[in-house]
Amino acid sequence: xxxxxxxxxxxxxxxxxxxxxxxxxxxxxxxxxxxxxxxxxxxxxxxxxxxxxxxxxxxxxxxxxxxxxxxxxxxxxxxxxxxxxxxxxxxxxxxxxxxxxxxxxxxxxxxxxxxxxxxxxxxxxxxxxxxxxxxxxxxxxxxxxxxxxxxxxxxxxxxxxxxxxxxxxxxxxxxxxxxxxxxxxxxxxxxxxxxxxxxxxxxxxxxxxxxxxxxxxxxxxxxxxxxxxxxxxxxxxxxxxxxxxxxxxxxxxxxxxxxxxxxxxxxxxxxxxxxxxxxxxxxxxxxxxxxxxxxxxxxxxxxxxxxxxxxxxxxxxxxxxxxxxxxxxxxxxxxxxxxxxxxxxxxxxxxxxxxxxxxxxxxxxxxxxxxxx
Amino acid sequence: xxxxxxxxxxxxxxxxxxxxxxxxxxxxxxxxxxxxxxxxxxxxxxxxxxxxxxxxxxxxxxxxxxxxxxxxxxxxxxxxxxxxxxxxxxxxxxxxxxxxxxxxxxxxxxxxxxxxxxxxxxxxxxxxxxxxxxxxxxxxxxxxxxxxxxxxxxxxxxxxxxxxxxxxxxxxxxxxxxxxxxxxxxxxxxxxxxxxxxxxxxxxxxxxxxxxxxxxxxxxxxxxxxxxxxxxxxxxxxxxxxxxxxxxxxxxxxxxxxxxxxxxxxxxxxxxxxxxxxxxxxxxxxxxxxxxxxxxxxxxxxxxxxxxxxxxxxxxxxxxxxxxxxxxxxxxxxxxxxxxxxxxxxxxxxxxxx
Ligand SMILES: Nc1ncnc2c1ncn2[C@@H]1O[C@H](COP(=O)(O)OP(=O)(O)OP(=O)(O)O)[C@@H](O)[C@H]1O
Ligand SMILES: Nc1ncnc2c1ncn2[C@@H]1O[C@H](COP(=O)(O)OP(=O)(O)OP(=O)(O)O)[C@@H](O)[C@H]1O
Ligand code: SF4
Ligand SMILES: [Mg+2]
Ligand SMILES: [Mg+2]
Numbered sequence: 001x002x003x004x005x006x007x008x009x010x011x012x013x014x015x016x017x018x019x020x021x022x023x024x025x026x027x028x029x030x031x032x033x034x035x036x037x038x039x040x041x042x043x044x045x046x047x048x049x050x051x052x053x054x055x056x057x058x059x060x061x062x063x064x065x066x067x068x069x070x071x072x073x074x075x076x077x078x079x080x081x082x083x084x085x086x087x088x089x090x091x092x093x094x095x096x097x098x099x100x101x102x103x104x105x106x107x108x109x110x111x112x113x114x115x116x117x118x119x120x121x122x123x124x125x126x127x128x129x130x131x132x133x134x135x136x137x138x139x140x141x142x143x144x145x146x147x148x149x150x151x152x153x154x155x156x157x158x159x160x161x162x163x164x165x166x167x168x169x170x171x172x173x174x175x176x177x178x179x180x181x182x183x184x185x186x187x188x189x190x191x192x193x194x195x196x197x198x199x200x201x202x203x204x205x206x207x208x209x210x211x212x213x214x215x216x217x218x219x220x221x222x223x224x225x226x227x228x229x230x231x232x233x234x235x236x237x238x239x240x241x242x243x244x245x246x247x248x249x250x251x252x253x254x255x256x257x258x259x260x261x262x263x264x265x266x267x268x269x270x271x272x273x274x275x276x277x278x279x280x281x282x283x284x285x286x287x288x289x290x291x292x293x294x295x296x297x298x299x300x301x302x303x304x305x306x307x308x309x310x311x312x313x314x315x316x317x318x319x320x321x322x323x324x325x326x327x328x329x330x331x332x333x334x335x336x337x338x339x340x341x342x343x344x345x346x347x348x349x350x351x352x353x354x355x356x357x358x359x360x361x362x363x364x365x366x367x368x369x370x371x372x373x
Numbered sequence: 374x375x376x377x378x379x380x381x382x383x384x385x386x387x388x389x390x391x392x393x394x395x396x397x398x399x400x401x402x403x404x405x406x407x408x409x410x411x412x413x414x415x416x417x418x419x420x421x422x423x424x425x426x427x428x429x430x431x432x433x434x435x436x437x438x439x440x441x442x443x444x445x446x447x448x449x450x451x452x453x454x455x456x457x458x459x460x461x462x463x464x465x466x467x468x469x470x471x472x473x474x475x476x477x478x479x480x481x482x483x484x485x486x487x488x489x490x491x492x493x494x495x496x497x498x499x500x501x502x503x504x505x506x507x508x509x510x511x512x513x514x515x516x517x518x519x520x521x522x523x524x525x526x527x528x529x530x531x532x533x534x535x536x537x538x539x540x541x542x543x544x545x546x547x548x549x550x551x552x553x554x555x556x557x558x559x560x561x562x563x564x565x566x567x568x569x570x571x572x573x574x575x576x577x578x579x580x581x582x583x584x585x586x587x588x589x590x591x592x593x594x595x596x597x598x599x600x601x602x603x604x605x606x607x608x609x610x611x612x613x614x615x616x617x618x619x620x621x622x623x624x625x626x627x628x629x630x631x632x633x634x635x636x637x638x639x640x641x642x643x644x645x646x647x648x649x650x651x652x653x654x655x656x657x658x659x660x661x662x663x664x665x666x667x668x669x670x671x672x673x674x675x676x677x678x679x680x681x682x683x684x685x686x687x688x689x690x691x692x693x694x695x696x697x698x699x700x701x702x703x704x705x706x707x708x709x710x711x712x713x714x715x716x717x718x719x720x721x722x723x724x725x726x727x
Contacts, residue, residue: 059577158666172668202439202604204665207648211664229577232650236657255654271652273582275611278651278727280631282611287583291547353586354533356579357547 021190021223022048022071027083029063029070038295040066042247043083048191053217053224055238055255057231057270059292063247064227068193071225072110073100088190106136109184109222111213113196115176118183119168125152125179126164132186151182154219155212174205178212185216192216195227210237231274235259243267246293246303252322253330263325263332263340265308265348272345284351289359302335306360309348309367310336339369392427393566393598394451399424399460399470401443401450405673416673420446422622424460425707428566431592433599435613435630437606437645441669442619444602448568451600452484453477464566482512482562489571491555492543501546501554502539505529508561528557533587549580553587560591570602585612606649610634618642621672621680624707628714636723638716640687646726656727678702679718687720696720 029041041063048054056064069075071085073092085092087108092100104110112118120128129148133139139147145164152160155178168176177197184192194213198206210233217224226238234241234255241258243251243266251264262268269288290307293299301316302308308315314335322331325338334340340348348367402417421443428434436444449455450470451462457470464480472480495504505525506515515521526536532553543551552572559567569588573581589612591597603609609616610630617627618641626639637643640663647663665684670676682688682700692700699719707717 059579156666174668202669203606203648204439204644205668206650207662207664208666210650211662230650231652232657235652235654236650236660259652259654270579273578274652275582275585275605275607276652277607277610277634277646277649278653278656280610280634284589285582285585285611287581287586288579291580351586353583353590355535355550355553356583357549358535358538 019049020047021050021088022225023084023086024067024071025084025086027067027070027085028081029066029075030080032078032080033296036296037080039247039298040295041070042298044242044244044247044249046242046249046252048223048225050190051217051221051223052240053226053238055234055241056225056227056244057229057234057241058244060229061292061295062244063295064244065195067244068110068195068225068227072104072108072193073097074104105132105183106187107190109187109189109192111177111180111184111192111194111197113199115173115180116168118180119176121168124165124167125171125182126166129164129179129183129186132183136187147186148182151185152179154185154215155179155182156208156215157182172205174201174209177201177209181209181212181216185220185222188220189222191225192220192222193225193227196229197226198233199228199230206233213237231259231270243270246298247295248303248333249322250304250333251331253325253327253332257325257327257330261326261330261341263330263337264304264334265310265340266304267332268340268343268345269307269349272349283346286345286349286351287356288349289352289356289361289364291357302333304334306362309361309364310334310339310369311361312336343369390430392429393464394428394600395461395463396427396451397425397461397463399447399450399462400458401446401455402458418672419622419675420672421450422675424619424622424624426617426624426627428598428600430598431596432615433592433601433613435609435616436600436602436619437604437609437616438619439604439645439669441672443622443672444604444619445570447619448486448570448600448602452486452568454486478512483565484568485559485562485564485566486568486570487552487555487559487572489574490548490551491558492551495543497543500540500542501529501534504543504554505539505557505561508558512562514562524561528561529554531560531591532557533583547580548576549584552576552584556584556587556591560595563595564597566598566600568600568602571604572601573608574603574605581608588612606645618645621669621675623680623717625681625718626714626716627707628716632714634727635725636712636714637726638710638712638714638721638723639681639718640685641681642716643724643726644686651727660727679705681718687718692720 025045027041027044031038044067058064070081126148130144133144133147149160149164157163157178198209238255241255242249245266251258251267272286288307293303302320305311305315320333320335322333323337324331399421401421403420404414405416406412407415438444450457453469462469502525505528509515529536534553573584613630615629616633617624620641626642637646644663644665651657663686667684670683676683678701688700705717705719707715709715710721712723
């Protein structure tokens with residue numbers, strides 16, 4: 001049994017900013033293939049502060065999972081990872097797998113979409129939670145089991161004293177995911193990374209699981225990275241948000257800034273494509289024309305150019321950095337972010353119904369935003 | 374085509390016009406068999422239980438509910454793709470459930486279905502032209518190759534696709550494009566009714582929006598009636614005129630769409646609406662959630678009385694022991710209890726949730 005007591009926490013004085021638990025800096029990930037390198041993640045940077053919840057959204061294939069797998073050290077050997085990932089000030093990139101494995105499930109916990117990838121079918125859930133505790137703490141088996149029951153109660157599993165002896169297959173999908181959350185909590189992690197933790201679940205069950213996640217955060221004080229394609233889930237459970245597009249962060253800020261004052265046309269377009277539960281009336285939806293670029297041989301310039309109603313020549317040539325907007329914590333990767341002040345998605349995108357994937361923004365007449373042609 | 378105006382979008386449920394399709398007391402059981410050699414029948418999955426509704430002309434009826442509640446089975450039984458255990462589906466004065474496959478044939482033209490991924494069941498060696506032409510050929514409407522090709526091109530244009538791409542194969546298209554091809558195929562025989570089974574559920578939202586717009590346009594242009602199946606209440610609110618909410622094989626509430634969201638009366642509908650996260654941080658922060666406990670019971674052995682009672686917050690927290698007896702012993706009828714629309718709860722009470 002490994003002993004790692006809480007002493008490690010006291011070393012956090014060595015961290016650059018005591019407040020930052022996870023710092024990702026200029027992270028890039030490439031996968032070599034026969035056709036060239038897939039640039040799955042292209043220079044992602046974010047900081048996660050103690051207790052904070054950071055949401056990451058983006059279309060399928062935008063690099064959300066690869067970014068997180070890189071942080072967790074779980075990418076296949078073929079992946080070329082560059083940049084820096086610091087947990088409590090300690091560099092993780094290049095760490096030997098044995099040391100990485102010790103961090104995972106201790107300071108760094110993870111929850112994936114399919115709970116069965118994290119659970120072992122041949123052991124009871126109680127045994128698996130207790131194992132997680134015993135792997136990092138020198139306590140008796142009885143104490144570990146009691147703690148397991150406590151944790152099951154925290155994540156809202158009814159009759160935890162009985163459920164603790166269930167095998168995973170005796171539980172529903174929502175319950176299994178709550179067991180995974182209980183395991184994630186077992187060692188008071190500093191950071192929980194949850195990748196689409198509720199995507200496979202029905203909404204009423206999703207609500208239970210998200211509640212369990214909140215309970216886990218309250219009890220452990222862990223900071224969380226919550227990856228999802230559901231903007232509603234982010235709105236309710238994150239403090240800050242990163243929008244990913246083609247392997248890059250294209251907008252980053254507080255959830256209020258990004259939801260109410262988006263400054264990157266893609267974020268605005270995403271919000272305008274959503275059918276709304278909370279709005280009556282039949283306003284037409286505004287799809288984003290085109291589809292995301294291939295991550296093989298990306299052309300220079302802003303990757304959103306072909307789909308962007310604001311695009312100008314400069315967009316094809318120069319990839320915009322993350323420019324500060326009104327609030328310095330709110331940054332957007334668009335050369336023309338200032339033009340989006342006060343603009344709504346229906347000003348910028350059209351309510352068309354033809355096959356948008358076969359079009360580019362240039363196929364449509366240019367939009368006529370106030371103050372420009 | 375019929376007069377497009379007055380029939381438009383009836384808000385109140387009481388429209389005098391004949392419904393296009395009338396479903397009455399529809400039941401579908403699937404046998405559950407034991408394992409082993411003999412495979413005795415040991416029970417039934419009560420997939421669809423006493424379901425009744427009307428589909429009106431040029432209307433979108435949203436059928437919503439969680440996984441396994443019987444939406445797909447309802448759609449398939451409706452079109453007689455699966456035999457009903459009992460009940461009626463009336464279309465143009467005929468009961469579809471009693472019809473043989475050959476009797477159904479002429480009616481198939483009028484009644485079409487679009488699946489979540491129409492390509493899961495299709496030959497990957499067929500081009501898009503061939504896929505869309507297939508129903509025309511089967512029903513002898515392809516005609517000369519010139520006429521047939523013309524029809525196919527026109528159909529591809531109708532669903533917003535570039536007809537030049539007709540010689541490509543399905544795998545060369547993205548999810549949203551495939552869904553459009555599935556719609557083109559369903560439209561080939563000029564149907565009156567489309568059953569759309571989760572037609573946008575697999576798509577990224579930026580693509581989903583275009584397909585939803587297309588379905589709205591097609592309905593307006595072609596005068597179609599839709600049974601729109603989805604587990605996503607946001608999509609349903611956007612596209613449907615009326616909604617039927619299903620739980621464990623039964624319809625528990627049905628109402629015009631705005632009324633359902635303003636005055637949901639069944640505890641399940643209320644929990645469902647309140648569980649859906651809104652993409653609006655301020656609203657999310659101040660929202661009250663009705664959390665359900667427990668899991669959906671097995672449809673092989675559904676609870677007696679009200680099927681929702683094992684998870685019902687009202688049953689658990691508000692009712693007296695005496696009141697609960699009614700939930701345990703009596704199946705609540707789907708009737709208007711004073712909320713202006715029908716719900717299947719003995720103690721229905723309208724509630725505004727968003
Ligand atoms: N092992 C791998 N080899 C090659 N390419 C890969 C590998 N893993 C991921 N990719 C590619 O990296 C890109 C980013 O994938 P990622 O899984 O991070 O997307 P995502 O944003 O999580 O999408 P989703 O919403 O579908 O989960 C994709 O284009 C994917 O095809
Ligand atoms: N061919 C079949 N044989 C046995 N049981 C079936 C069959 N088809 C469906 N069922 C069962 O009937 C019930 C209703 O299934 P159905 O597919 O209609 O649900 P659904 O509402 O469409 O769910 P989802 O949202 O997951 O598509 C489920 O319990 C399902 O397991
Ligand atoms: S009938 Fe009883 S158990 Fe069913 S929904 Fe109403 S209160 Fe709940
Ligand atoms: Mg992913
Ligand atoms: Mg289904």
